[in-house]
Amino acid sequence: MKEFILGGARSGKSAFAQCRALESGLEVIYLATAQAGDQEMVERITRHRIERPAGWGLIEEPLALADALKTHAASSRCILVDCLTLWLTNLLATGEERLSTEIRNLLDRLPTLAGRIVLVSNEVGQGIVPANPLARRFRDEAGRLHQAIASRCDRVTFIVAGLPLTLKDCPT
Secondary structure, rough: OOOEEEOOOOOOOOHHHOOOOOOOOOEEEEEOOOOOOOOOHHHHHHHHHHHOOOOOOOEEEOOOHHHHHHHHOOOOEEEEOOOOOHHHHHHHHHOHHHHHHHHHHHHHHHHHOEEEEEEEEEEOOOOOOOOOOHHHHEEEEEEHHHHHHHHHEEEEEEEEOEEEEEEEOOOO
């Protein structure tokens, strides 16, 4: 089963995703896309590590997400990817060719992966139009990515104020 969980900043989406991973009853691997580029990110990453169950595996992969999923997905596992918008941010810094290739690889590979995959991302398209070109590009790329991911997932949930709103539920 492929599951996509969207929400705004501090909406509760990561906590909800962790509950979904625990409920799976499978071995859980947390696939982190964040990079500790500044002290604030170091603190966020540390806080997320503390909040996760000790028995979960950890993979840190800021760019080659599709390859990491292919390597680690198994019928006996739940892989929780947190988060797609950080991954997209990382890719935007690598250039057009790498960005396109990695997104295409993820979209092509996602339907073929074994086990349970839970993808988390920030919904960024409900605010004002950003003032600068890079921020507008990010918002547009995130919106297109979210639509494509949602179309390939069995379940899509939007989190608002810690509450889940099911947008799609076609469990296999």
